[in-house]
Amino acid sequence: xxxxxxxxxxxxxxxxxxxxxxxxxxxxxxxxxxxxxxxxxxxxxxxxxxxxxxxxxxxxxxxxxxxxxxxxxxxxxxxxxxxxxxxxxxxxxxxxxxxxxxxxxxxxxxxxxxxxxxxxxxxxxxxxxxxxxxxxxxxxxxxxxxxxxxxxxxxxxxxxxxxxxxxxxxxxxxxxxxxxxxxxxxxxxxxxxxxxxxxxxxxxxxxxxxxxxxxxxxxxxxxxxxxxxxxxxxxxxxxxxxxxxxxxxxxxxxxxxxxxxxxxxxxxxxxxxxxxxxxxxxxxxxxxxxxxxxxxxxxxxxxxxxxxxxxxxxxxxxxxxxxxxxxxxxxxxxxxxxxxxxxxxxxxxxxxxxxxxxxxxxxxxxxxxxxxxxxxxxxxxxxxxxxxxxxxxxxxxxxxxxxxxxxxxxxxxxxxxxxxxxxxxxxxxxxxxxxxxxxxxxxxxxxxxxxxxxxxxxxxxxxxxxxxxxxxxxxxxxxxxxxxxxxxxxxxxxxxxxxxxxxxxxxxxxxxxxxxxxxxxxxxxxxxxxxxxxxxxxxxxxxxxxxxxxxxxxxxxxxxxxxxxxxxxxxxxxxxxxxxxxxxxxxxxxxxxxxxxxxxxxxxxxxxxxxxxxxxxxxxxxxxxxxxxxxxxxxxxxxxxxxxxxxxxxxxxxxxxxxxxxxxxxxxxxxxxxxxxxxxxxxxxxxxxxxxxxxxxxxxxxxxxxxxxxxxxxxxxxxxxxxxxxxxxxxxxxxxxx
Numbered sequence: 001x002x003x004x005x006x007x008x009x010x011x012x013x014x015x016x017x018x019x020x021x022x023x024x025x026x027x028x029x030x031x032x033x034x035x036x037x038x039x040x041x042x043x044x045x046x047x048x049x050x051x052x053x054x055x056x057x058x059x060x061x062x063x064x065x066x067x068x069x070x071x072x073x074x075x076x077x078x079x080x081x082x083x084x085x086x087x088x089x090x091x092x093x094x095x096x097x098x099x100x101x102x103x104x105x106x107x108x109x110x111x112x113x114x115x116x117x118x119x120x121x122x123x124x125x126x127x128x129x130x131x132x133x134x135x136x137x138x139x140x141x142x143x144x145x146x147x148x149x150x151x152x153x154x155x156x157x158x159x160x161x162x163x164x165x166x167x168x169x170x171x172x173x174x175x176x177x178x179x180x181x182x183x184x185x186x187x188x189x190x191x192x193x194x195x196x197x198x199x200x201x202x203x204x205x206x207x208x209x210x211x212x213x214x215x216x217x218x219x220x221x222x223x224x225x226x227x228x229x230x231x232x233x234x235x236x237x238x239x240x241x242x243x244x245x246x247x248x249x250x251x252x253x254x255x256x257x258x259x260x261x262x263x264x265x266x267x268x269x270x271x272x273x274x275x276x277x278x279x280x281x282x283x284x285x286x287x288x289x290x291x292x293x294x295x296x297x298x299x300x301x302x303x304x305x306x307x308x309x310x311x312x313x314x315x316x317x318x319x320x321x322x323x324x325x326x327x328x329x330x331x332x333x334x335x336x337x338x339x340x341x342x343x344x345x346x347x348x349x350x351x352x353x354x355x356x357x358x359x360x361x362x363x364x365x366x367x368x369x370x371x372x373x374x375x376x377x378x379x380x381x382x383x384x385x386x387x388x389x390x391x392x393x394x395x396x397x398x399x400x401x402x403x404x405x406x407x408x409x410x411x412x413x414x415x416x417x418x419x420x421x422x423x424x425x426x427x428x429x430x431x432x433x434x435x436x437x438x439x440x441x442x443x444x445x446x447x448x449x450x451x452x453x454x455x456x457x458x459x460x461x462x463x464x465x466x467x468x469x470x471x472x473x474x475x476x477x478x479x480x481x482x483x484x485x486x487x488x489x490x491x492x493x494x495x496x497x498x499x500x501x502x503x504x505x506x507x508x509x510x511x512x513x514x515x516x517x518x519x520x521x522x523x524x525x526x527x528x529x530x531x532x533x534x535x536x537x538x539x540x541x542x543x544x545x546x547x548x549x550x551x552x553x554x555x556x557x558x559x560x561x562x563x564x565x566x567x568x569x570x571x572x573x574x575x576x577x578x579x580x581x582x583x584x585x586x587x588x589x590x591x592x593x594x595x596x597x598x599x600x601x602x603x604x605x606x607x608x609x610x611x612x613x614x615x616x617x618x619x620x621x622x623x624x625x626x627x628x629x630x631x632x633x634x635x636x637x638x639x640x641x642x643x644x645x646x647x648x649x650x651x652x653x654x655x656x657x658x659x660x661x662x663x664x665x666x667x668x669x670x671x672x673x674x675x676x677x678x679x680x681x682x683x684x685x686x687x688x689x690x691x692x693x694x695x696x697x698x699x700x701x702x703x704x705x706x707x708x709x710x711x712x713x714x715x716x717x718x719x720x721x722x723x724x725x726x727x728x729x730x731x732x733x734x735x736x737x738x
Contacts, residue, residue: 024056080130215299236576
């Protein structure tokens with residue numbers, strides 16, 4: 001002012017200036033804290049926060065004005081009222097819109113920018129209006145140097161501006177690192193928690209991500225035809241473990257210690273260096289790699305860490321969803337895209353060799369899913385998590401996972417429908433279709449419900465159990481095709497009366513309804529199986545032995561080229577997974593057998609490692625390579641259809657999958673589960689298991705002394721499969737003999 005004369009320039013008091021700087025910071029922090037007490041956007045709370053923010057801006061301005069050391073300051077009240085109104089109104093609108101968008105996870109960068117611009121306009125507008133209504137009169141008695149001069153003010157402002165720039169750059173670097181970590185995780189095998197509340201909103205972290213933990217960088221396949229998917233035996237083991245966490249929870253501390261020990265010993269580096277040869281070093285010697293067992297440990301440890309993150313007991317964490325999502329499929333580097341394209345065009349991926357690994361270079365996402373009650377949702381919100389509508393959160397989630405929003409939305413909606421609907425049949429008698437389809441490498445698919453892959457296509461025939469005369473009626477339809485059943489029933493109905501005629505009409509109607517649901521020529525080739533199977537069903541009874549439903553069915557083996565029926569209600573899914581799902585219903589006696597088998601397997605693992613350590617000084621590497629852990633049915637890495645060796649005084653636990661019962665392992669194994677998925681692992685003599693299946697020696701993983709390996713019961717899936725395989729064998733023998 002006045003050509004820069006020094007005594008005329010405005011000087012500010014350091015104390016007032018500092019006070020005007022910290023005042024809005026403190027007040028706005030308190031206001032934001034009040035607004036964050038609840039996830040719901042409340043108009044009254046928004047109004048209070050807007051008023052506090054506007055008052056803080058006004059206080060900042062007038063406190064700074066009060067710190068002018070060499071001028072008297074007077075204000076015109078209309079401008080004071082106008083500036084306060086601008087500050088409060090604009091701040092209320094800006095914060096209200098921002099928190100509303102934040103609550104609905106719809107605050108894109110340009111929306112946040114508009115809110116910030118509106119808030120900045122409220123601050124600037126308030127200052128300009130207030131300044132226009134301010135009168136300054138020079139104070140001749142002001143002491144020289146009594147306040148901050150223009151140069152001092154410029155220095156302070158520059159320091160503050162540079163500090164803000166440094167803070168912004170730091171936040172940008174942190175954000176970039178988080179995005180890079182998210183992109184890296186999209187290329188790994190990750191376990192995520194999917195929790196829906198009663199309003200079908202999804203649980204997310206404050207950053208808008210699914211709570212997740214890394215299992216491994218990748219699943220190390222040991223043969224060309226092995227691929228970790230829903231049909232993999234390890235996935236079936238993980239699926240069953242998630243339905244009975246209580247059976248493995250006491251193993252997790254030992255698993256953590258084991259993984260920590262191997263990490264400290266740089267086991268993973270040796271593993272990756274020798275992955276191509278399938279061998280690694282243990283105690284200075286070479287041993288066969290069993291990554292399937294290691295992956296089970298990593299999965300359980302990741303689940304435990306996820307439970308700690310969500311502050312949930314492991315038993316309440318949820319169950320494994322019946323599908324794997326492949327991540328890292330979009331925004332991939334150009335070099336990787338070109339390399340993947342070259343692999344897709346490779347001649348080895350033809351029909352004779354089977355499907356190739358189409359997800360090369362991608363990650364895999366496994367979901368632990370459950371639905372939270374109202375009280376659980378409130379507790380999770382108090383722990384810092386948020387619930388968001390799928391339509392609002394899917395775009396940001398898809399971007400972090402590097403998947404298409406449409407694919408992610410479909411997967412999450414399927415999970416939500418799966419949780420909200422019943423996955424078991426109603427009590428009564430049901431007519432089902434048991435359709436198998438062979439796959440490459442000895443695998444099988446089964447026709448299942450698209451929403452619940454544990455259910456076959458089925459129609460309820462009656463609510464009551466079958467009487468003896470109704471069973472006689474059903475027996476007369478045995479081994480007839482669908483069209484033959486139609487003709488037989490129509491002819492019978494024409495002269496039947498009373499209850500018999502009503503039952504025959506229900507049979508005819510149920511078969512017609514089932515054919516309409518499947519809507520595929522495949523069903524017309526099916527033959528009736530007049531054998532009732534007792535299966536678990538929906539029940540409100542909490543007793544161990546709940547009610548059972550009765551199932552009779554048509555069975556058929558489709559050709560390999562048969563595709564999914566066009567109506568979209570059913571699809572061909574993994575038979576191995578379907579078989580595992582028949583063991584995991586509520587109060588299943590197989591849970592205890594599975595838990596006991598898991599303890600035996602990991603006890604055998606630790607015992608085998610101890611044996612390797614003891615004998616390393618007196619045995620050759622060739623002898624040591626014959627030691628490997630045992631694995632339960634449906635999860636064994638290294639299968640074989642060979643018959644087991646003759647039982648001796650020492651029970652041999654092998655990786656074979658014979659079609660007979662292995663009592664020492666506590667369950668039955670079947671050859672129809674497929675050929676070798678991975679390289680056949682060697683066997684191990686477990687001295688602590690006697691011929692009666694009783695453990696006489698305890699291992700570090702907690703196998704209990706004198707515990708008995710319980711045998712799992714065969715499900716209807718096993719029995720019908722064995723029947724169909726026998727029919728197929730007899731048909732082949734008959735064709736060859738003719």
